[in-house]
Amino acid sequence: MNGADLLIKKLADAGVTACFANPGTSEMQLVAALDKEPRIKAVLGLFEGVVTGAADGFARMTDKPALTLLHLGPGYANGIANLHNASRARVPVLNMIGDHATHHLELDAPLTSDIDGLTSAVCAWTGVSSSSDDLAEVGLKAWQASMAYPGQVTAFVAPANHAWDPATSDAAIPEAPAPNTLSDEQIREAANALRNSDAAALFMGGHALRENGLVQAGRIAEATGARLITETFFTRQQRGAGRVETERLPYFGEMAAEHLQDLDTLVIIGSKPPVSFFAYPGKPGWLSPEGVNLLRMGDHTVDSIDTLTRIANELNAPETVEKVAQRVEHVLEAGPINAVELGKVLANRLPENAIVVDEGATNGLGAFLMTGNAAPHDWLTLTGGAIGAGLPMAVGAALGCPDRKVIGLEADGSAMYTVQALWTMVREDLDIAVLILNNGSYAILNIELARVGVEQPGPTALSLLDLTNPAIEWTDIAKGMGMPAERVDTVDALDSALERAMNERGPRLIEVML
Known part of the structure; x- marks a missing residue:
């Protein structure tokens, strides 16, 4: 068994089931290893932006990292734009980047590049193997880091000789990190603010917009009258008939500011305070109303659904939500499409x-x-x-x-x-x-x-x-x-x-x- 074989086997053991790939010469041993591992489906993309964007979509729907297979620094660079989107979505993506054999780097061949410098732009964690025996260990560390709640974009570099050299050691599967949670005092503070507000809203993103998170938000809304407002560009929202309805913050900054202007309390869960997408001459970038009581319920590493559930319970909110979307059949108007x-x-x-x-x-x-x-x-x-x-x-x-x-x-x-x-x-x-x-x-x-x-x-x-x-x-x-x-x-x-x-x-x- 070589380093590539051990790496791919261990990633499959950890639960990786898909690899979106655009390989090159330095990755041929990794390609051969994928051929031997039936638990990982290998999918070819004809451009690295397809590879990384597909990994983003896979992660949004499964909460698990797909593996990408990218060819050295330039191949990774071709995929950075969609890794930026995945990073902002806070989903797990595990980038496997091939590199020259370690003894070839000193020759400064045409594809030699600063991979670490490139990954630092959007990856929360990057590792480089030190040997064929270490390659699987580094890959598993990158997997573990990608699973930090709610997810992170990570990368590890696989030098070609570490993939083809024999591997004689083994690597233990690490535990996925648990999400953070808030203190009881922070939960009580939010509940009291919502209880005593005349015009409150929850501003939500991330896992707060999953169906079970929205149920808890709906309980809070029914107990306090708070509005439920989402990020303009959210990772994934479960919506439609039978689900709790929300308001989507408008895209243009002045419209968003107007949407929020009457609030006296804004509780932020699974997101950060809203800002304008771009700067404009003479227009504000910060969108929260002046003087609003703004409570940020931790950062993105805090379990959003746990936060919503505990706030709802602290408010003694009803267990079921009565106000949900009802199915509507629209009457179409014939003519050109708008x-x-x-x-x-x-x-x-x-x-x-x-x-x-x-x-x-x-x-x-x-x-x-x-x-x-x-x-x-x-x-x-x-x-x-x-x-x-x-x-x-x-x-x-x-x-x-x-x-x-x-x-x-x-x-x-x-x-x-x-x-x-x-x-x-x-x-x-x-x-x-x-x-x-x-x-x-x-x-x-x-x-x-x-x-x-x-x-x-x-x-x-x-x-x-x-x-x-x-x-x-x-x-x-x-x-x-x-x-x-x-x-x-x-x-x-x-x-x-x-x-x-x-x-x-x-x-x-x-x-x-x-």
């Missing part, structure tokens, strides 16, 4: 327990607002703002939950960042319906031009936001990847296409003209 009608169609057609991966940008909000009363589902968003996450996350979510339908709401501009994910969807026969929301533009940036004070943008500025010269033929791209595809430009056509997509298994693309 964001609202898109949302209505999606709400009517979502199957139970669907997973929606939302990178819809300007048109995703309408879909979100209209689906609160749809069948129960999970909604994933772009936590770190680095576009190109949606298609890969859909891959990871589908592999993590193979019995659930995945819907990818994808803006046309964002989709081009990681279009290679369509190929992996077909290769793995994943049950994903991709809706390309095609408005031929980076539309959000047209709005942002005005918001930063550019009153009369010229042709050069406007051309940098335009995607119609030449127009991107999405159905041709999908078919070139082996994926069935169709284009729709009316509400009725969209409804029919989505009905077929929901009733038939397998990957497909619907280009939605907006």
Whole structure:
């Protein structure tokens, strides 16, 4: 047994079940080791951003780290943007980065790079093996670090000779770290603040937006009248009929500040105080109202559901929540498609327990607002703002939950960042319906031009936001990847296409003209 064999076996023993890979020469021993380990499914991505984004989606739906296999520093660098999103989502991702053999590093070959410097940007923990016997130990330490609640992006470097040299030792599987919890005094302080407030809200993210967390938040709301407000870009929210409803904080800073302005108490759970996504001339970045009683219930390492449950119990809140979302069937308006009608169609057609991966940008909000009363589902968003996450996350979510339908709401501009994910969807026969929301533009940036004070943008500025010269033929791209595809430009056509997509298994693309 060589170092690679022992490493992969031990990661499988620890519970790793998936590896998203884009390997190179230095990783061939690791590839061979994966071939011998049936407990880990190996999935090829044609670009490292697909690999890392898929690991993010897998982790969001399973709470377990997928392994990535990346080729030296440049390969890892290609995946950093979606690791940034995973880091902001606070989910477990375990990056396995091949490197030159240790004796080759001194030659400064073309692919030699500062891997440690690159991983420090988004990884909470990085290790480098010291020998073939140490490789499995370092991999398990990285696994353990990735499992720190609620999850972390970690990395370990596997020099090629440590993978091919014989390994004679063994490595014990470490325990996953337990989440932190708050003191009884902190719980009482929050309960008293909520009890004595005239206008309170819980501001929530992370695991607080799982169904059992929302039940506890709903108990608190029914006992105190507190509003339930979520992060604008949350990791994963379980929503739909039968679940506790929430308010989503608006994206634009002044709208968000107005949304919060009447509060006298803001209790933050599983998140941090809300701030504007960007700075704007003359507009505030800090969004909490002046003079508000702001209580942050620990940082992201604190068990959010435990916090909510104990606050609800301290308030003697009712055990069951009466106010939950009710199923609504929307009446469609015939004609051209807009964001609202898109949302209505999606709400009517979502199957139970669907997973929606939302990178819809300007048109995703309408879909979100209209689906609160749809069948129960999970909604994933772009936590770190680095576009190109949606298609890969859909891959990871589908592999993590193979019995659930995945819907990818994808803006046309964002989709081009990681279009290679369509190929992996077909290769793995994943049950994903991709809706390309095609408005031929980076539309959000047209709005942002005005918001930063550019009153009369010229042709050069406007051309940098335009995607119609030449127009991107999405159905041709999908078919070139082996994926069935169709284009729709009316509400009725969209409804029919989505009905077929929901009733038939397998990957497909619907280009939605907006």
